[in-house]
Amino acid sequence: MSIVTVQLGQCGNQVGHALFDVLCSDAQEGQRKVFSSSSCERFFHQTAHGDLVARAVLIDMEPKAINQSISRAAKSGKWRYGETSHFSQKQGSGNNWANGYCVHGPRHRERVEELLRREVERCDRLAGLMAIMSVAGGTGSGVGTYVTECLRDVYPKSFILNHLTWPYRTGEVIVQNYNSVLTLAHLYQLSDAILVHENDTVHRICSQLLNIKQISFGDVNSVIAHQLGGILQPALTADSCGVYSRNPLGELVSCLTCHPEYKLLSVSTIPQMPSSSMAYSTFSWPSLLKHLRQMLISNTKMEEGIDWQVRPPAGAERTRTLTGPSFNTSLANLLILRGKDVYSAETGQRTDLRTPNVAFEDPALFTSWLSSEDAVNVWKTPVPFNKYEKCATLVSNSQALLRPLDNMVGKAWNMFASRAYIHQYLKFGISEEDFLDSFTSLEQVISSYNQLR
Amino acid sequence: MQRSKAAVSVEVKQVIGALCRLLAATGLESVPAPENFRRAKFGGGLEVEEQFWQLLTDILQTSGIVSREARAQLGGEHRALVAAGLWQTGYHADWMYGQGGGKGGEGGRFSSKDLLLALGWLLATGKLEKLLTQRIQQLDKTLLLTPTPVNPQLPNEFQLDLASLRKLQWLIGSLRYQGRTLLSMQEERTCLLHAVFFASLPSSVSSTSSDQGSTLLRKDCACMQQLCDLLEAYLKWKQVETVFWTWMDSVVDCHLTDPVFKKPTHAPNGSARVCHHGNRGLEKLENMLLRLPTGQKGQRRVREAPEDRGEGLLQCRSDTSCLPPLLSSFPCPPSCPQVYRARLQTERPCRHSSHPAHEARGQADTPDEFAASQAAQPLLHTEALLLERRDRQRLANRMQLQDMIGRLDELVLIPP
Numbered sequence: 088m089s090i091v092t093v094q095l096g097q098c099g100n101q102v103g104h105a106l107f108d109v110l111c112s113d114a115q116e117g118q119r120k121v122f123s124s125s126s127c128e129r130f131f132h133q134t135a136h137g138d139l140v141a142r143a144v145l146i147d148m149e150p151k152a153i154n155q156s157i158s159r160a161a162k163s164g165k166w167r168y169g170e171t172s173h174f175s176q177k178q179g180s181g182n183n184w185a186n187g188y189c190v191h192g193p194r195h196r197e198r199v200e201e202l203l204r205r206e207v208e209r210c211d212r213l214a215g216l217m218a219i220m221s222v223a224g225g226t227g228s229g230v231g232t233y234v235t236e237c238l239r240d241v242y243p244k245s246f247i248l249n250h251l252t253w254p255y256r257t258g259e260v261i262v263q264n265y266n267s268v269l270t271l272a273h274l275y276q277l278s279d280a281i282l283v284h285e286n287d288t289v290h291r292i293c294s295q296l297l298n299i300k301q302i303s304f305g306d307v308n309s310v311i312a313h314q315l316g317g318i319l320q321p322a323l324t325a326d327s328c329g330v331y332s333r334n335p336l337g338e339l340v341s342c343l344t345c346h347p348e349y350k351l352l353s354v355s356t357i358p359q360m361p362s363s364s365m366a367y368s369t370f371s372w373p374s375l376l377k378h379l380r381q382m383l384i385s386n387t388k389m390e391e392g393i394d395w396q397v398r399p400p401a402g403a404e405r406t407r408t409l410t411g412p413s414f415n416t417s418l419a420n421l422l423i424l425r426g427k428d429v430y431s432a433e434t435g436q437r438t439d440l441r442t443p444n445v446a447f448e449d450p451a452l453f454t455s456w457l458s459s460e461d462a463v464n465v466w467k468t469p470v471p472f473n474k475y476e477k478c479a480t481l482v483s484n485s486q487a488l489l490r491p492l493d494n495m496v497g498k499a500w501n502m503f504a505s506r507a508y509i510h511q512y513l514k515f516g517i518s519e520e521d522f523l524d525s526f527t528s529l530e531q532v533i534s535s536y537n538q539l540r
Numbered sequence: 541m542q543r544s545k546a547a548v549s550v551e552v553k554q555v556i557g558a559l560c561r562l563l564a565a566t567g568l569e570s571v572p573a574p575e576n577f578r579r580a581k582f583g584g585g586l587e588v589e590e591q592f593w594q595l596l597t598d599i600l601q602t603s604g605i606v607s608r609e610a611r612a613q614l615g616g617e618h619r620a621l622v623a624a625g626l627w628q629t630g631y632h633a634d635w636m637y638g639q640g641g642g643k644g645g646e647g648g649r650f651s652s653k654d655l656l657l658a659l660g661w662l663l664a665t666g667k668l669e670k671l672l673t674q675r676i677q678q679l680d681k682t683l684l685l686t687p688t689p690v691n692p693q694l695p696n697e698f699q700l701d702l703a704s705l706r707k708l709q710w711l712i713g714s715l716r717y718q719g720r721t722l723l724s725m726q727e728e729r730t731c732l733l734h735a736v737f738f739a740s741l742p743s744s745v746s747s748t749s750s751d752q753g754s755t756l757l758r759k760d761c762a763c764m765q766q767l768c769d770l771l772e773a774y775l776k777w778k779q780v781e782t783v784f785w786t787w788m789d790s791v792v793d794c795h796l797t798d799p800v801f802k803k804p805t806h807a808p809n810g811s812a813r814v815c816h817h818g819n820r821g822l823e824k825l826e827n828m829l830l831r832l833p834t835g836q837k838g839q840r841r842v843r844e845a846p847e848d849r850g851e852g853l854l855q856c857r858s859d860t861s862c863l864p865p866l867l868s869s870f871p872c873p874p875s876c877p878q879v880y881r882a883r884l885q886t887e888r889p890c891r892h893s894s895h896p897a898h899e900a901r902g903q904a905d906t907p908d909e910f911a912a913s914q915a916a917q918p919l920l921h922t923e924a925l926l927l928e929r930r931d932r933q934r935l936a937n938r939m940q941l942q943d944m945i946g947r948l949d950e951l952v953l954i955p956p
C-alpha cells in the first residue's frame with residue numbers, strides 16, 4: 088500500500104521535501120524492522136541498487152523550488168526523488184489562481200498525468216494520493232486545483248487528501264484571499280479530506296515553543312512536516328490486530344470526513360520543543376493528553392497559552408445552545424499516540440475525578456448527531472516518532488478552522504464587492520459567476536460548521 | 541405472417557434446433573428433438589405429447605411457477621401440474637379445465653398443438669429469460685448472488701430530523717469509503733493472483749495442494765464453458781426468434797382450422813375466458829383493453845378462476861372488511877362485479893367475458909355477462925347506496941368536528 092504525493096508550487100515542493108526527510112530519517116532510526124519497512128513501502132520505492140526513491144511527483148511553473156528540493160534530497164544521501172518525476176516551466180503563475188487553473192494546468196495536462204500514471208503504476212496497491220500545496224499563490228492553488236481535478240477524473244475510486252498551507256493573515260500576496268477562496272471551494276468538491284496548516288499558527292509554534300529567533304520558511308516547513316509525519320507514519324488502529332494499517336488514507340478519511348459538508352481537518356501535536364531541551368524533559372501520557380484535550384476544546388493550536396477556563400457544556404446548556412463562542416465543538420477526532428508505554432494511555436471516559444481529564448470520548452465534546460464511539464478513533468504505536476519519546480497528534484474535524492475561514496472569505500468578499508483585481512482573473516477565462524459560486528459554496532461550509540454546536 | 545412459407549420451412553428446423561439447444565443449455569432435462577415440434581404441430585401422437593408434457597413440467601418447475609410441494613400434492617401427475625402452472629401464468633384454454641387435464645377424454649378436442657401453444661405462451665411471457673437468469677446465477681460464481689442482508693427496518697426512535705439526516709449522510713459517506721477500500725483490495729488481489737499464475741505457469745508442479753487447486757479451476761473452467769455455451773445459444777436464438785414466432789403463428793392457424801375445435805361444447809361451469817385465436821382484430825382489441833386500467837386486473841383474475849362467482853363475492857366482502865369501522869357499518873353495495881369491460885358482440889361461437897354494449901340479445905345465460913340494460917339497474921342501485929353512504933359519512937365527520945371544537949374551551953370559532 089503506497090501513497091503517491093504530488094508536490095505543487097513553491098510551498099508544496101518545500102513542504103513535501105521536508106516531509107519526506109522526516110519520514111525517511113524517522114523510519115531509519117533505531118532497530119524496528121516492521122515499522123520501517125511499512126513506512127518505506129508507503130512513501131518510497133527501492134531501486135535495484137537499494138536507493139530509496141520518494142513516490143512523489145514534483146510540479147511547479149518555475150524550476151527553482153523543484154531543483155532545490157531535488158538537490159537537497161540527493162545530498163541527504165538517505166533518499167532521493169525520481170530522476171524524471173518532476174515537471175517545471177520557466178514562467179510562474181504570477182500569484183494568479185486563474186492563470187494556474189485555466190492556462191497552465193490544461194496546457195500541461197498530458198505530461199503531468201503521464202508522470203502521475205507512472206508513479207501510480209509503481210505501487211502494488213495505491214492507498215491514495217496526497218497533494219501538497221499552498222492556497223495563496225498561483226501555481227500551488229491554481230495548478231494544484233486543476234491537478235486535483237485530473238486526479239479525481241483518472242482515479243475516481245482512490246482516496247485523495249489535500250494538504251493546504253494557509254497564508255499569514257497579514258498577507259504575503261494581495262490577492263491571497265481570492266486564491267484561497269477559489270481553491271478551497273473547488274477542492275471541497277474534489278477532495279476526500281482537506282488537511283490545513285495555518286502559517287500563523289506554525290509561526291507561533293516556531294517562536295514560542297521552539298524558541299527560534301529568526302524564523303525561516305524552512306523552520307515552518309519542518310514543523311508542518313513533523314505534524315504531518317505524526318499522522319502519516321504507520322500506526323495500529325483499533326481493529327488492525329497488531330498489523331500496521333495498509334490503508335492509511337482510507338482509514339484517515341473514514342474516521343474523520345465521512346460527511347460531505349465537513350472536510351476541513353486541523354492538526355495539533357504535543358509535545359514540541361527545541362531538540363536541545365528534549366534530553367531534559369520527561370512526559371507522562373495523562374499530562375500530555377490532558378493538555379491536548381484542553382487545546383482541542385479551547386481551540387488552542389499549541390501548548391502555550393491554553394485557556395483552561397473553557398469547559399464542555401453540560402447537557403442542559405447544550406440544548407439551549409448557550410455554549411460560549413470559545414468552546415470548540417468537534418465532529419470527529421483522530422488521536423494518534425506514538426512512543427513509550429503507549430498502551431497505558433487512557434482516552435476513554437473519566438472515572439476518577441482526581442485524575443487528569445483525558446476523556447476524549449466525552450460526548451459533550453462532540454456534535455449531538457454523531458455518537459462519540461463513531462466520532463473518536465485512537466491509533467497507537469509503541470514506536471517513538473521523530474526523536475520524541477512520546478508524541479500525541481490530534482487530527483480534528485472541528486470548528487477550529489471556522490474563524491480563519493470566515494475571516495478569509497470575509498476579506499475576499501470585501502475585495503470582490505469593490506471588484507478589486509477582478510479583471511486580472513477574468514482575463515484568464517473565469518467569470519464573476521465562478522467567484523460567486525465559490526463564495527456561495529464556502530458560505531455553505533461556514534454555515535455547516537457553525538451548526539455543529 | 542408475410543413471409544413466404546417456403547422460406548420459413550427451410551429455416552424453421554434450424555431455428556427450432558437453436559431453441560432446443562438453448563433450452564437444453566438452461567438446464568432442462570427433457571427437451572424434445574426439433575423434429576418432434578413439427579410432429580406436434582400435426583398431432584404427433586402420444587409419444588410426442590408425452591415429451592411436451594415433460595418439457596412444460598420442467599419449465600414450470602424450474603422457473604419456480606409450480607413448487608415442488610405442489611408437485612407432491614398432485615402426486616406427480618404432470619398434466620394437472622401443467623394446467624395449474626399455465627393457469628398461474630395467465631394462460632387459458634379449454635382443455636385445462638377438463639377432467640384429468642385433457643387426457644383426451646373430451647371428444648379428442650385436446651391435441652399436441654395445444655401443448656405447443658402453451659409452450660409458445662411460456663416463451664412469450666419471458667419464462668425463457670427467467671430460466672436463463674437462474675442458470676447464469678448458478679454458473680457464474682463471481683456474481684453477488686446473496687447480497688449482504690441489510691436490515692431494512694429503521695430503528696423505532698428514528699425520526700427524519702436534521703440530526704438524523706446528517707447522521708445518515710455520515711453513514712453513507714462511511715459506506716462509500718468502505719466500498720472504495722474493498723475495490724482497491726480486490727484490485728490488489730487480482731494483481732497478486734495474476735502474478736502467482738504467471739509465476740506458476742512454466743513449472744508444472746504436482747503437489748497435492750496444486751492438484752486441489754487445479755480441480756477447482758477445472759470445475760470453474762467447466763462452469764465458464766457452460767456459461768459461454770448458454771449465452772451463445774441465447775444469442776443465436778435471439779437472432780432467429782422471429783422465424784419461430786412465424787412458425788408458431790402457423791401452429792395457431794392450424795389449430796383454428798382444426799374442425800374439432802369448432803364444437804361449442806363447454807361445461808357450463810367452465811372457464812370464463814377462452815383463448816381466441818380466430819379473429820386477430822378482436823384479439824388485438826381485447827389485448828388493448830386488457831392493458832388499459834390496472835384496476836381490472838384483480839377483477840380479471842377473479843373472473844378467470846374456475847369458481848368464478850363465488851370468489852367474486854368473497855372479494856367484495858373482504859373489501860368491506862378493511863374499511864374503517866365507521867364506514868363498514870354502512871350497507872355494502874350489491875355484490876355485483878364492480879368493473880365491466882365493454883366488448884363488441886360478435887357472431888363467433890365462443891363466449892365472451894363481458895356483455896355486449898349495444899344489444900340485450902340473450903347472452904345472459906352465461907353467469908358473468910350482463911347486457912347493458914340489465915346492468916343499468918344494479919348500477920343505479922349501487923350509486924344510490926354509495927351516495928347515501930357518502931352523506932352519512934359527511935354527517936358523522938361534521939359531528940366529530942363539532943365535538944372537537946366543543947372541547948376547545950378558549951377557542952371561539954365564528955362561522956363565516
